[in-house]
Amino acid sequence: MFGLGNKKPPLAGLDISSSAVKLLELSQPKGPVERSFRVESSAAEPLPKGSVVERKITDIEAVGETIKRVVKRSGTKARRVAIAVSGSSVITKVISLPASLSDREMEEQINLEADQYIPYALEDVNLDFTVLGPSPKGADLVDVLLAGSRRENLADRLAALHIAGLTAAVIDVEGYALSNACEAFIAGISSMTRREQAIAVADIGANAIAVHVLDEGRVIYTREQNLGGSELTAEIARRFQLSPEEAGSRKRHGGLPASYETDVLAPFMDAIAQQISRALQFFYSASAQKEIGLIILAGGNANLPGIDAVIKEKNNAETLVAQPFAGMSFSSRVDSKTLLAEGPAMLVAAGLALRGFD
Ligand SMILES: Nc1ncnc2c1ncn2[C@@H]1O[C@H](COP(=O)(O)OP(=O)(O)OP(=O)(O)O)[C@@H](O)[C@H]1O
Numbered sequence: 001m002f003g004l005g006n007k008k009p010p011l012a013g014l015d016i017s018s019s020a021v022k023l024l025e026l027s028q029p030k031g032p033v034e035r036s037f038r039v040e041s042s043a044a045e046p047l048p049k050g051s052v053v054e055r056k057i058t059d060i061e062a063v064g065e066t067i068k069r070v071v072k073r074s075g076t077k078a079r080r081v082a083i084a085v086s087g088s089s090v091i092t093k094v095i096s097l098p099a100s101l102s103d104r105e106m107e108e109q110i111n112l113e114a115d116q117y118i119p120y121a122l123e124d125v126n127l128d129f130t131v132l133g134p135s136p137k138g139a140d141l142v143d144v145l146l147a148g149s150r151r152e153n154l155a156d157r158l159a160a161l162h163i164a165g166l167t168a169a170v171i172d173v174e175g176y177a178l179s180n181a182c183e184a185f186i187a188g189i190s191s192m193t194r195r196e197q198a199i200a201v202a203d204i205g206a207n208a209i210a211v212h213v214l215d216e217g218r219v220i221y222t223r224e225q226n227l228g229g230s231e232l233t234a235e236i237a238r239r240f241q242l243s244p245e246e247a248g249s250r251k252r253h254g255g256l257p258a259s260y261e262t263d264v265l266a267p268f269m270d271a272i273a274q275q276i277s278r279a280l281q282f283f284y285s286a287s288a289q290k291e292i293g294l295i296i297l298a299g300g301n302a303n304l305p306g307i308d309a310v311i312k313e314k315n316n317a318e319t320l321v322a323q324p325f326a327g328m329s330f331s332s333r334v335d336s337k338t339l340l341a342e343g344p345a346m347l348v349a350a351g352l353a354l355r356g357f358d
């Protein structure tokens, strides 16, 4: 419009996870420091139990109301958001196609052959593809990344946004959001591995561990397992006869018997490391081109004391706990101390917030 300039309306990243809705809005103030970000607004609100089950929204109304609360609490003015479809309902696969095909021909060919690659009924699936570049398999081939996501999952997310008065300006895939966040917010990431090595991100959340393998910023592999912090909470509650709320709180803030560390925490961390190792085994057996040199740890469980060392030892790779806000500044309405402490759990939201700068 005249006089108002062509500034884009603000966009926030919104991570609708299995246990919470997390919002993050970033800006990039002009200044002497190149590419430094500022957190404009941020909030997280727990979801009512049972409103998201295994990544699927089962109570759209409850999720919509939670989104409303998170928007209000954050104070954001953004009404456009970037959301992600969850890893488990997204299948990605790299296939090779003749380089001579036009985009349209490629689309036709992929649609014809998609049932070979996507293990869902095709009428339930949104298919997308991106040409990655020349294929190592032949000079006349290109590698194409296929992504199929289940439609029902997306429709439910959009309906919940609608209740909260938001629109989805961007629909991303969780793994891509994590990959973008790592590239943008982890200083020196490209020098942390050797050329022949790839990086993995392990997002250890409340109910799932998602392992993504990144190669030069591309997601080349994703695998998800159902194990997360809620199992640790349940075990604490059972062992020490506490309510789930009390168990969750003491897990984070202390106040558990000495036997907790040896009898409960250590076996849990071993199980996590084991699951990550299993996911990487699948990666190696599917495409043994590169070894994993670095595992970036995200999700709330990355805060468990010593988990980086346990995962490092079991996987024979360096580990690093993601701290996306380490180099950022904060608006006065943001509780920076809490946000810094919860950095690993905000990595998906942070990657989504970046889409406002596309
Ligand atoms: N400081 C901490 N110490 C121990 N556990 C923590 C800490 N902070 C968070 N957690 C645990 O991490 C989990 C939440 O992590 P996160 O926010 O990444 O999950 P989510 O994104 O909601 O779940 P998912 O990705 O599985 O859908 C909870 O089980 C919580 O108890």
Ligand SMILES: [Mg+2]
Binding pocket: 017, 018, 203, 205, 206, 299, 348
């Ligand atoms: Mg999560």
